Amino acid sequence: MPTLAKCARCKELFLQEDQPVCPSCWPQEEAEYARVREALDFREGLTAPEVASVAQVTLDVVTRMLDGGRIGGNGTEEPPRCGCCGAPAISHSKRLCQACLIKLDQECAEAMRDLRKRMSGFATAGIHQVHAALSAKRKGRAGDRIERAFSEANAASTAPGTGGMRMGVVVPRNRAGRAERGSRQPAH
Numbered sequence: 001m002p003t004l005a006k007c008a009r010c011k012e013l014f015l016q017e018d019q020p021v022c023p024s025c026w027p028q029e030e031a032e033y034a035r036v037r038e039a040l041d042f043r044e045g046l047t048a049p050e051v052a053s054v055a056q057v058t059l060d061v062v063t064r065m066l067d068g069g070r071i072g073g074n075g076t077e078e079p080p081r082c083g084c085c086g087a088p089a090i091s092h093s094k095r096l097c098q099a100c101l102i103k104l105d106q107e108c109a110e111a112m113r114d115l116r117k118r119m120s121g122f123a124t125a126g127i128h129q130v131h132a133a134l135s136a137k138r139k140g141r142a143g144d145r146i147e148r149a150f151s152e153a154n155a156a157s158t159a160p161g162t163g164g165m166r167m168g169v170v171v172p173r174n175r176a177g178r179a180e181r182g183s184r185q186p187a188h
Contacts, residue, residue, distance in 0.1 A: 009025040035055040036057060
């Protein structure tokens with residue numbers, strides 16, 4: 001029964017039956033298979049990287065053919081070994097044994113849990129700290145504007161020619177030019 005898979009060559013989705021590549025990439029795969037087969041017939045006992053070099057294909061192609069069983073080791077090439085413990089590996093492309101793969105999955109899951117636990121504390125505390133800092137900064141700006149407005153009003157009231165009398169009430173304004181909350185407009 002066909003399954004939905006990603007082509008190993010062009011990365012497009014296709015209905016996979018038994019080949020690892022899509023129908024449009026199959027002719028290229030067959031041509032490369034012929035070159036790999038020719039290289040193996042020409043010289044026996046080559047390793048996968050040597051076969052890729054002689055056949056002028058990528059190592060991924062040779063590995064895919066080994067995993068798919070299209071080409072096989074002729075007994076001179078060692079089976080792949082686990083990179084952690086040295087036991088026989090799952091395949092040429094997955095260079096881990098089943099036990100080490102399970103252990104690695106468990107370590108990754110534990111690391112993710114620890115990271116989530118550490119990040120959850122930062123997320124809630126960080127939001128409240130940022131909100132408090134912004135509120136304090138806004139209050140500080142408003143206080144500075146009010147203080148500046150009153151100092152300008154005092155400077156204007158003591159200007160020469162005013163006789164020391166206040167010229168009017170200055171109402172602190174926000175950025176839009178409207179009177180701030182709590183300030184009273186002078187009656188005209």
